[in-house]
Amino acid sequence: MPPLKPASLLVLLAGLFVAPFAAAQAQDAITTASPRTAAAAASDPAALFATHCASCHGASRTGGTGPALLPESLERLKKAEAVKVIGQGRPATQMLPFADRLSADQIKAVADWIYTPVVPTPTWSEADMAASRWLLPDADKLPAKPVFAADPLNVFLVVETGDHHVSVLDGDKLEPIHRFQSRYALHGGPKFTKDGRYVFFASRDGWVTKYDLWNLKVVGEIRAGLNTRNVAVSADGEWVMVANYLPRTLVLLSAKDLAVQRIYPVTDASGKQSSRVSAVYTAAPRHSFVVALKDVPEAWEIRYDKNAPEVWEGLVHDYRMREGNPLPGQFTPRRIKLDQVLDDFFFTQDYVNLLGASREATKGQVVNLDVRRKIADLDLSGMPHLGSGITFDWQGKRVMASPNLSSGKVTVIDTDTWKTVATIPTLGPGFFLRSHEKSPYAWVDSMMSPEGRDTLQVIDKRTLEVVAKLRPEPGKTLAHVEFDRYGKYVLASLWEQDGALIVFDAATLKEVKRIPMKKPVGKYNVFNKINLSEGTSH
Incomplete structure (x- = not known):
């Protein structure tokens, strides 16, 4: 992976780890500003941005060495947090605190401004994509076997948004193998090639990263858009398709070298x-x-x-x-x-x-x-999260179940008649539902409910009833479970800055251990993903 170069004032918003000379570069941007520019910056947020941020985030806020600062890219960052970031900086990064040189009103003005649309709408061309592409030299000469002893099919990738890293976890020993820096705000889940060797990540601000899981190395990157939803990898492992909000395109890449094959308007x-x-x-x-x-x-x-x-x-x-x-x-x-x-969709297991x-x-x-x-x-009221749906057999029927982003319920649908066969009450709106072929249980969170965000609910797939409520850390968000390849363990994310993976025994529902993580969100088991497990999203 090429070094993530220095970012200026707002790099913290992206949470990227930057080169040691970042602070010096940011200081240079301040001290070399002309008196006229400095005067304008005192009252104009655009001028403030130009003085302190544009050298890394681009004059149009589309990104450079730092990430894009567009409303679409910042939709998950609350404005109050942006204000805090600009004023206080962040320990253990090169982000400078600016409260000693910008007034509270100036800081708020900059924070407000980066949440406004850029006019005219920014573009991102094939030439821009090609210029951003980077490949690890001699990546094709890396060993065609894992460099670690763990079962490569029972490995998890854990996305940690607290400091924008990904951990590689041994699913048998339940211990980390490796940890590497990621781009800002990975989104849509990693996608694997069929053998499990290569995995592709997409970030909110358009970066597609190719990672060699067997060799624990980033082997390529390209920026395929400015605001990206997710990527998909073809079953033959030859192609990567990128879905963009901005610009409004689909981008087809060669999985081998990330070269642009075509752009679909x-x-x-x-x-x-x-x-x-x-x-x-x-x-x-x-x-x-x-x-x-x-x-x-x-x-x-x-x-x-x-x-x-x-x-x-x-x-x-x-x-x-x-x-x-x-x-x-x-x-x-x-x-x-x-x-x-x-907005969201789900395939039946036969993909028809x-x-x-x-x-x-x-x-x-x-x-x-x-x-x-x-x-x-x-019959799906509220905001069903079909992308997190699962399927299983119930009373001789194949059913699909989905959590809901606005209502405390899981909806169960017969995939032959398309009728709702059950509505299972939960503690509040939830984002993720997971199970496994070898488990009688499905697990759902209520992470968007003030009262239920700290509790996982366990549903018996035979009775379609909640049979357990697990609350290991009262008051702290607990979400997104994933099973290991054998259905033996369930890993849940304690969604806090100094969080953890909490491992449960899938049969007894008892806690087994905790693995410290920096705000872990998604975790993805290689075997379950490449074999299209009925209990996880595809």
Whole structure:
């Protein structure tokens, strides 16, 4: 991974660890400012930013050596925290405190300003992407076997947002193997190649990082956008698709070297209305990427299989490969018109049907990818988090279950009739639901509930009832569980700055141990992810 170079005033907002000369560079930006600039900065937040921040974060706030400071990139950072960061800095980083040189009003003005849209809207071209790309020299000569003794399929990757690192955890010994620095605000979960060797991360501000898990090395990076939702990796391990909010594009990369293969401008069929991309996932059995659009009621399916059909309906653009033309049908979007836009979606285990919902809708919709149309409505009130859904067998039926971001409930749906068979009350709105093929239990959090954020609820998949409530740290947020490959252990995140992974015995529900972590959020088991476990998100 190339060294993350010095960042100025607002690098703390990104939480990046920077080179030792960062403080000196930030100081230079202050002392070399002209009197005219300094005078303007005293009252103008844009001038303050230009003086203290632009050298690293870009004149248009699109990022440089520091991350982008755009409303889309900062949506998870509360403005009060931004004010604190600017004034006080942060220990153990090169972020300077500015309370001794900027007034409280100036600090607040800068914080307010970075949450406003940039006009005109920033762009990010193929040339920009190419200029950002970095590859580890001789990465192809690294050993084709793990350099550690742990079972490579029972390894977890743990994203720690407290100091923006990722820990590699031995799932058998429940001990860390390695820890490395990540980009700011990883989002959408890491995606693995089928053998589990390579993993791809996406950050909120558009960086795609390729990591060699067997050799514990970052082997490549590219900035594919300015505000990115997530990435997907093809089942054959050859392609990476990047979903962007800003600019409104899909970007196809070669998984081997992260070279840009094509950029899809995301618009409706007329080409007039552009759209952000809600998410992209790989549908492995279909050899395709499936894409949901945020602002246009469409889903796209993009086949990467070389035997893709010659003609797909609904084509508007004649997309071409950057190097030679693909075979007919390959990499060509097929549009599926919908009743409503999709913010989130879930595949049935056979990948024939897509269950989707929008944040504003009162119902969800079932879309059959073979016939390319909606086939049923779903009774899903509130804000279902379908991307965190699971499937399992119940009373001879295959059912799907989803937590809810605005209501204290888990909804269980029959995937044959698409009817709701149960609504399970919880302690409040929750984000994550997880299980395992070998476990009779499903675990759900209520992390967005003031009263229930410290409690995990355990649901018996046979009775569809909550049978246990686990509250190991009263008053502290507990969320996002993941099973090991055998279904023996459950790892939960104590979502605090000085937090931990709390390990439970999946059968007895008793706590086994704690592993200290810096605000751990997601954790991802290699075996469960590459084998498309029914108990975790894909």
